Amino acid sequence: MGSCAAVHALAVAWAVAALLSRATPAGALAANWGTRALHPLPGDVTVRLLRDNGFDKVKLFEADPSALRALGHTGIQVMVGLPNELLAPVSSSVAAAEQWVLHNVSSYISKLGVDIRAVAVGNEPFLKSYKGKFEAATLPAVQNVQAALVKAGLARQVRVTVPLNADVYESLDGRPSAGDFRPDIAGLMVGLVRFLLDNGGFLTINIYPFLSLQADPNFPADYAYFPSPGSPPSQASVQDGGVLYTNVFDANYDTLISALEKHGLGAIAVVVGEIGWPTDGDKSANAANAQRFNQGLFDRILAGKGTPRRPQMPDVYVFALLDEDAKSIDPGSFERHWGVFNYDGSLKYNLRLAGGRSIAPAKGVRYLSRQWCVLRPDASPADPVIGGAVGYACQYADCTSLGAGSSCGGLDARGNVSYAFNQFFQAANQMKGSCNFNNLSMITTSDPSQGTCRFQIEIDTGRHDLAVASSASAAATSVAAVLLLALLGLVI
Numbered sequence: 229m230g231s232c233a234a235v236h237a238l239a240v241a242w243a244v245a246a247l248l249s250r251a252t253p254a255g256a257l258a259a260n261w262g263t264r265a266l267h268p269l270p271g272d273v274t275v276r277l278l279r280d281n282g283f284d285k286v287k288l289f290e291a292d293p294s295a296l297r298a299l300g301h302t303g304i305q306v307m308v309g310l311p312n313e314l315l316a317p318v319s320s321s322v323a324a325a326e327q328w329v330l331h332n333v334s335s336y337i338s339k340l341g342v343d344i345r346a347v348a349v350g351n352e353p354f355l356k357s358y359k360g361k362f363e364a365a366t367l368p369a370v371q372n373v374q375a376a377l378v379k380a381g382l383a384r385q386v387r388v389t390v391p392l393n394a395d396v397y398e399s400l401d402g403r404p405s406a407g408d409f410r411p412d413i414a415g416l417m418v419g420l421v422r423f424l425l426d427n428g429g430f431l432t433i434n435i436y437p438f439l440s441l442q443a444d445p446n447f448p449a450d451y452a453y454f455p456s457p458g459s460p461p462s463q464a465s466v467q468d469g470g471v472l473y474t475n476v477f478d479a480n481y482d483t484l485i486s487a488l489e490k491h492g493l494g495a496i497a498v499v500v501g502e503i504g505w506p507t508d509g510d511k512s513a514n515a516a517n518a519q520r521f522n523q524g525l526f527d528r529i530l531a532g533k534g535t536p537r538r539p540q541m542p543d544v545y546v547f548a549l550l551d552e553d554a555k556s557i558d559p560g561s562f563e564r565h566w567g568v569f570n571y572d573g574s575l576k577y578n579l580r581l582a583g584g585r586s587i588a589p590a591k592g593v594r595y596l597s598r599q600w601c602v603l604r605p606d607a608s609p610a611d612p613v614i615g616g617a618v619g620y621a622c623q624y625a626d627c628t629s630l631g632a633g634s635s636c637g638g639l640d641a642r643g644n645v646s647y648a649f650n651q652f653f654q655a656a657n658q659m660k661g662s663c664n665f666n667n668l669s670m671i672t673t674s675d676p677s678q679g680t681c682r683f684q685i686e687i688d689t690g691r692h693d694l695a696v697a698s699s700a701s702a703a704a705t706s707v708a709a710v711l712l713l714a715l716l717g718l719v720i
Contacts, residue, residue: 257529257581258285259549259568260502263292266554266655267687269573269590271298277573277590278304278549282581287501287545289351291332300340307346307389307545308332310373312362315350318372319365325372326379334380344386348432348501349373352393354413363413366390367420374427383428390420391432391501394480397487403468404537407483408490421493433484434502434547437476437521441512442560449512451476454524471536477503477525478535485537497542504547504568507576509561511633519577522546522568530582553626553655561628572687594688601653601663602646604670609641617665618648625651629681636681646676647683654686 261274269277271294278286279302287307288295299306310318310328318325329347336342349370353362370388377383396417399406409417421431437452448464455461455474466473473479481500488494505521506513525546534541551567570576573590581587603609621627627648629636636647649669656662663669677683 256285256543257281257283257526258287258543258545259283260287260289260545260547261295262289262548262550262552262555263295264552264554265550265571267571267657267689268294269550269571269593269687270689271295273573273590273592274549275299275302275304276592277569277588280588280591283549285345285543285545286549287348289348291336296336296342297340300336300342303343305343305345307348308344309348309351309391310369312350312353315353315362315365315369318349319368322372322375325369325376329373329376329380329382333377333386334382337382337385346387346389346430347373347377348389348391351391352434353390354396354410354416355393356395356410363416367416367423370420370423370429374423374429388424388427388429389432389499390424391434394433394435394484397484399483399486402466404466404471404473404479404482405468405486407486409487417487418491418493421488421491421496425493425496430497430499431488432499432501433481435477435480435500436503437480438505438512438562440476442510442562453521454528456524473536481535482537485535498538499542500544502545502547504566506562506565507567508565508635509557509563509628509631513562513565514635515577518568519579523579526579526581557628561631561634564626564628571684595685596654596658596688598685599658599671599673600646600676600683600685601649601669602672602676603642603649604668607668609645611668613666614645614668617668618645621648621652621665625655627651639678639681643676643678643681647681650676650683654684657686657690 259278261278274295275298284303285305285307286299287309289309290311291308296306296308310332314328318328333344333347337344350362350366352358353366370390374383374388377386377388395410396413397407397409399408408414423429424431441447441449441452448462451462451464451474453475454477461472461474466479473482481498484498485494488496488498503525505518507515507518525544529541529544532541533539546568548566548568550569550573551565551571553564553571555563557563568576568579568587569590572593572595574593575587575589579587608614622630625648628634630639630644630647631637636643639647645668649663649665653663653671663671675683
């Protein structure tokens with residue numbers, strides 16, 4: 229057999245294996261485990277939460293030591309991320325890629341028994357808003373990581389992928405069959421996917437029907453959800469030849485498949501890396517809408533029902549497992565509220581799993597003392613220093629639930645102030661002096677929660693493995709340090 233024929237045969241074999249391995253067995257669930265939280269749910273508790281609810285695959289946005297240690301010897305398959313900020317150094321040096329693989333993949337597999345199955349190189353690196361910042365480095369980084377995995381003897385176990393935003397493709401007339409890559413990155417996409425296909429990798433795409441609804445006030449709401457069995461199709465359904473697309477997920481995913489097929493790349497497996505619905509921080513982000521969307525999604529996953537162009541459901545990583553109060557809110561306040569579960573693993577709403585059983589909350593969570601920081605009864609919300617105090621509290625703690633249309637948007641002025649004070653108090657571990665806003669605040673043991681607005685008590689990470697919990701993410705650690713400095717300023 230000639231060398232070209234051998235390479236082609238190998239690529240075909242890789243593609244078939246990838247498609248088979250990335251098809252989701254009915255009942256298999258996967259989730260994104262984000263760690264950008266000031267008080268992260270301990271790793272052992274999170275792993276139990278995953279297992280109790282049938283999640284057998286998890287995606288990490290970075291090689292988080294706490295999460296990876298907890299995943300050792302659990303049988304949960306892991307996709308670990310290489311962040312965008314590392315694309316440049318890894319793309320310019322095979323040695324840098326080898327070191328990253330050694331410390332973040334090989335060591336966890338060999339020493340801790342973590343079942344790492346994929347490396348996600350970058351996260352949405354071709355996003356339009358990045359204005360090309362990561363475009364030149366992405367494919368070279370993928371190539372170097374692949375070479376590093378080969379050198380480590382892991383290329384058959386650990387596959388390479390790149391999570392992409394749905395803005396990398398488009399359809400000019402709205403029909404999925406007319407899908408093609410965005411013109412400015414078409415060459416990049418073809419080169420990237422061809423390399424992945426030839427080396428046993430797969431493509432990962434992030435699809436967010438919520439963002440379609442949130443960005444366009446005229447977007448048909450029912451088209452964002454999966455139709456209920458027996459219900460009439462959305463009036464916004466798209467007729468594409470003999471296929472009727474009744475929801476945005478199917479249409480979006482198949483638009484990508486069409487783009488791939490146009491360039492002779494239809495054999496690549498395509499995993500859904502992120503999809504979900506937030507519960508706060510926007511008028512369309514609430515528990516009822518999230519339950520409606522995620523139940524439809526879970527039903528599809530559990531039934532193994534794919535799209536018209538890919539009838540078998542691929543791996544689908546629900547975004548996200550937990551809320552994260554230290555995430556950037558540049559895209560919107562809803563960014564901190566994507567979790568199927570609350571920050572502490574408690575239930576937001578019910579979801580039916582296989583066999584009709586309900587999702588289960590986290591077990592073994594320990595909390596700080598049952599106390600809250602609120603505005604003193606004799607203090608007036610109209611006091612001229614209140615504005616500055618609330619602004620100070622919300623600068624360092626998460627107040628995204630106070631926005632219009634959010635879960636705490638209906639509080640009166642006194643409730644707003646108390647909520648902000650308590651968020652700071654809890655974020656600061658209820659430390660002495662953290663409920664001292666110009667003598668306007670006080671500590672109470674009476675729960676001030678009202679209606680849909682929950683005044684939370686934070687997780688006590690000190691009652692778990694403090695060394696593990698405190699390393700949950702560099703972002704959370706740095707935010708905590710800033711919060712401590714803020715507290716010192718408040719006390720002084």
